[in-house]
Amino acid sequence: xxxxxxxxxxxxxxxxxxxxxxxxxxxxxxxxxxxxxxxxxxxxxxxxxxxxxxxxxxxxxxxxxxxxxxxxxxxxxxxxxxxxxxxxxxxxxxxxxxxxxxxxxxxxxxxxxxxxxxxxxxxxxxxxxxxxxxxxxxxxxxxxxxxxxxxxxxxxxxxxxxxxxxxxxxxxxxxxxxxxxxxxxxxxxxxxxxxxxxxxxxxxxxxxxxxxxxxxxxxxxxxxxxxxxxxxxxxxxxxxxxxxxxxxxxxxxxxxxxxxxxxxxxxxxxxxxxxxxxxxxxxxxxxxxxxxxxxxxxxxxxxxxxxxxxxxxxxxxxxxxxxxxxxxxxxxxxxxxxxxxxxxxxxxxxxxxxxxxxxxxxxxxxxxxxxxxxxxxxxxxxxxxxxxxxxxxxxxxxxxxxxxxxxxxxxxxxxxxxxxxxxxxxxxxxxxxxxxxxxxxxxxxxxxxxxxxxxxxxxxxxxxxxxxxxxxxxxxxxxxxxxxxxxxxxxxxxxxxxxxxxxxxxxxxxxxxxxxxxxxxxxxxxxxxxxxxxxxxxxxxxxxxxxxxxxxxxxxxxxxxxxxxxxxxxx
Amino acid sequence: xxxxxxxxxxxxxxxxxxxxxxxxxxxxxxxxxxxxxxxxxxxxxxxxxxxxxxxxxxxxxxxxxxxxxxxxxxxxxxxxxxxxxxxxxxxxxxxxxxxxxxxxxxxxxxxxxxxxxxxxxxxxxxxxxxxxxxxxxxxxxxxxxxxxxx
Numbered sequence: 125x126x127x128x129x130x131x132x133x134x135x136x137x138x139x140x141x142x143x144x145x146x147x148x149x150x151x152x153x154x155x156x157x158x159x160x161x162x163x164x165x166x167x168x169x170x171x172x173x174x175x176x177x178x179x180x181x182x183x184x185x186x187x188x189x190x191x192x193x194x195x196x197x198x199x200x201x202x203x204x205x206x207x208x209x210x211x212x213x214x215x216x217x218x219x220x221x222x223x224x225x226x227x228x229x230x231x232x233x234x235x236x237x238x239x240x241x242x243x244x245x246x247x248x249x250x251x252x253x254x255x256x257x258x259x260x261x262x263x264x265x266x267x268x269x270x271x272x273x274x275x276x277x278x279x280x281x282x283x284x285x286x287x288x289x290x291x292x293x294x295x296x297x298x299x300x301x302x303x304x305x306x307x308x309x310x311x312x313x314x315x316x317x318x319x320x321x322x323x324x325x326x327x328x329x330x331x332x333x334x335x336x337x338x339x340x341x342x343x344x345x346x347x348x349x350x351x352x353x354x355x356x357x358x359x360x361x362x363x364x365x366x367x368x369x370x371x372x373x374x375x376x377x378x379x380x381x382x383x384x385x386x387x388x389x390x391x392x393x394x395x396x397x398x399x400x401x402x403x404x405x406x407x408x409x410x411x412x413x414x415x416x417x418x419x420x421x422x423x424x425x426x427x428x429x430x431x432x433x434x435x436x437x438x439x440x441x442x443x444x445x446x447x448x449x450x451x452x453x454x455x456x457x458x459x460x461x462x463x464x465x466x467x468x469x470x471x472x473x474x475x476x477x478x479x480x481x482x483x484x485x486x487x488x489x490x491x492x493x494x495x496x497x498x499x500x501x502x503x504x505x506x507x508x509x510x511x512x513x514x515x516x517x518x519x520x521x522x523x524x525x526x527x528x529x530x531x532x533x534x535x536x537x538x539x540x541x542x543x544x545x546x547x548x549x550x551x552x553x554x555x556x557x558x559x560x561x562x563x564x565x566x567x568x569x570x571x572x573x574x575x576x577x578x579x580x581x582x583x584x585x586x587x588x589x590x591x592x593x594x595x596x597x598x599x600x601x602x603x604x605x606x607x608x609x610x611x612x613x614x615x616x617x618x619x620x621x622x623x624x625x626x627x628x629x630x631x632x633x634x635x636x637x638x639x640x641x642x643x644x645x646x647x648x649x650x651x652x653x654x655x656x657x658x659x660x661x662x663x664x665x666x667x668x669x670x671x672x673x674x675x676x677x678x679x680x681x682x683x684x685x686x687x688x689x690x691x692x693x694x695x
Numbered sequence: 696x697x698x699x700x701x702x703x704x705x706x707x708x709x710x711x712x713x714x715x716x717x718x719x720x721x722x723x724x725x726x727x728x729x730x731x732x733x734x735x736x737x738x739x740x741x742x743x744x745x746x747x748x749x750x751x752x753x754x755x756x757x758x759x760x761x762x763x764x765x766x767x768x769x770x771x772x773x774x775x776x777x778x779x780x781x782x783x784x785x786x787x788x789x790x791x792x793x794x795x796x797x798x799x800x801x802x803x804x805x806x807x808x809x810x811x812x813x814x815x816x817x818x819x820x821x822x823x824x825x826x827x828x829x830x831x832x833x834x835x836x837x838x839x840x841x842x843x844x845x
Contacts, residue, residue: 149775151744151782158728158736195774221778243721243781246728 138253139164146176146192159246173199180212188256194220202234206394209235215255219244326388337374701835708828717821721784738829744783745822751776755811770799787817
């Protein structure tokens with residue numbers, strides 16, 4: 125929602141508050157409807173969670189607040205809560221006849237603004253407008269904050285890179301953050317969405333920083349799984365490893381508060397852990413055909429030249445097979461000429477509805493999906509070092525050398541570094557896809573080859589593969605060992621991110637499903653370039669891997685990306 | 696006269712429902728919601744409740760016939776039932792549901808059977824009383840619906 129009260133009812137607020145009530149109990153539905161009407165609210169009732177979600181998705185700004193029961197036959201109320209929070213960022217109030225502390229806690233953890241016990245009193249319902257109001261206030265604050273940030277960004281391109289570089293050194297990545305994280309753990313716990321103080325608008329840039337920071341922290345030696353993703357996922361799901369304070373520090377965004385990060389982080393965690401569970405069953409991308417063993421077929425082409433061009437190829441290669449991560453194609457396909465964009469495949473372990481519905485037209489340029497690179501990096505191995513990438517990633521990915529398909533250098537005009545999410549179907553590590561999907565479109569020129577020097581695409585925003593490791597950043601590209609070499613060749617400019625398709629492989633399971641969804645959702649409101657392919661891909665993503673194919677659409681005009689307000693992104 | 700007599704009867708009946716614990720303050724909430732826009736709100740809600748809960752009772756009965764008992768399923772049913780009965784303030788029914796849930800948690804099949812019988816009993820008893828109450832309310836005067844609410 126936009127900042128402020130966009131509805132015309134602001135003059136009589138809270139009257140006219142648009143409430144969506146979801147409850148399978150028809151008796152309660154009738155009672156609540158009557159109660160809310162008595163409060164002069166505008167009520168819509170729904171007895172199925174799925175219908176509710178459809179309604180919400182159909183028009184993002186149709187409602188101000190959602191009131192939902194916890195126990196519903198078709199979908200768990202908590203799940204609905206999560207979805208709504210992430211996709212639409214609306215305040216959600218839970219209700220139940222069960223008032224057990226554990227349940228209430230769970231509600232809060234999932235982001236509920238409030239938890240009402242049935243029988244619900246009318247006076248309790250009367251006060252729900254406060255949650256809406258609070259959110260709006262924070263939104264306004266965020267907008268102002270964002271503007272400042274944008275100004276900052278405009279000043280220097282290197283801003284991001286600078287801090288990224290500094291933040292992303294391997295050593296820090298390897299540091300164990302547990303201690304620090306733990307101490308923040310309980311603080312984070314308190315930072316549930318219900319009590320968000322400052323609503324941060326998680327723009328693409330901001331989210332990217334967040335992800336970078338997370339990636340840095342994420343490389344924890346304790347996760348010796350073969351893929352970074354796994355560790356990342358685990359890390360997030362345990363909620364201990366990654367601490368908001370740490371992330372905040374790494375992000376180096378002055379106006380951002382720890383609480384902002386904490387709540388943003390919390391949301392990701394939920395998704396990640398869910399994705400992880402889903403991913404666990406899906407070990408291999410079934411979909412991604414060539415990934416693994418193959419030498420990165422031309423598709424990843426980066427080797428020879430970034431065949432970026434065919435985005436179609438990419439698309440096809442990547443198979444939007446939603447389930448498969450077609451990272452492979454990602455690479456090569458990115459053809460300069462086409463600027464198709466980077467296909468970011470996000471292997472989504474679970475069906476991400478969001479992706480489906482929300483994949484904005486690829487034509488939209490502005491979106492970038494951050495997933496891509498990060499995945500790579502993640503898959504690089506537990507160690508942040510990309511060096512481990514080698515170890516972890518079988519060389520089947522020629523990426524190491526070959527320009528991973530994702531080497532799109534999209535020059536996001538400083539706005540955002542497109543995240544190229546290469547969902548390599550390997551590990552089903554769900555990629556925490558930031559809320560915004562950054563679509564990088566590959567500029568025609570840049571053939572980003574890991575090996576070859578990547579000429580930056582000036583026009584297109586750099587495709588920023590948001591590797592979980594910041595190292596991934598252009599500067600760090602070299603750190604990727606197997607890829608390192610090639611990476612080195614990426615003349616990755618500070619703000620160019622090269623997406624290594626290989627990385628995708630490593631990333632294997634980039635399940636950004638939820639994130640993708642969110643991204644998509646968010647993106648759709650802004651310019652989002654979701655590669656058309658991705659749309660279809662997304663549709664099929666549900667299964668296991670969601671490949672988020674981002675096609676870089678000429679970023680040239682996507683400067684506004686930075687303005688992308690993923691307003692839906694929660695803070 | 697007639698009207699006021701009936702109204703007095705109604706008030707008496709209503710009071711006893713509360714005093715005897717059949718109804719709790721949720722019922723009063725419903726009464727407060729009743730207004731000109733919905734003059735029969737309380738009765739409508741109660742009707743809705745009984746329709747739903749009858750269906751639920753059938754489901755539970757069927758589930759209780761299965762061997763072995765699926766306690767989780769039964770518990771879920773009871774959760775629904777409890778939620779429903781709380782909507783009209785059916786206190787006794789709600790309590791029996793809680794009992795049933797306890798038996799489910801304990802895996803006590805016998806206990807489940809017995810407590811469900813209680814649930815049904817209370818459910819039926821309240822229904823009778825409410826039916827009588829509404830009938831009286833109707834007789835007491837169609838133009839006095841507003842006065843029914845507190």
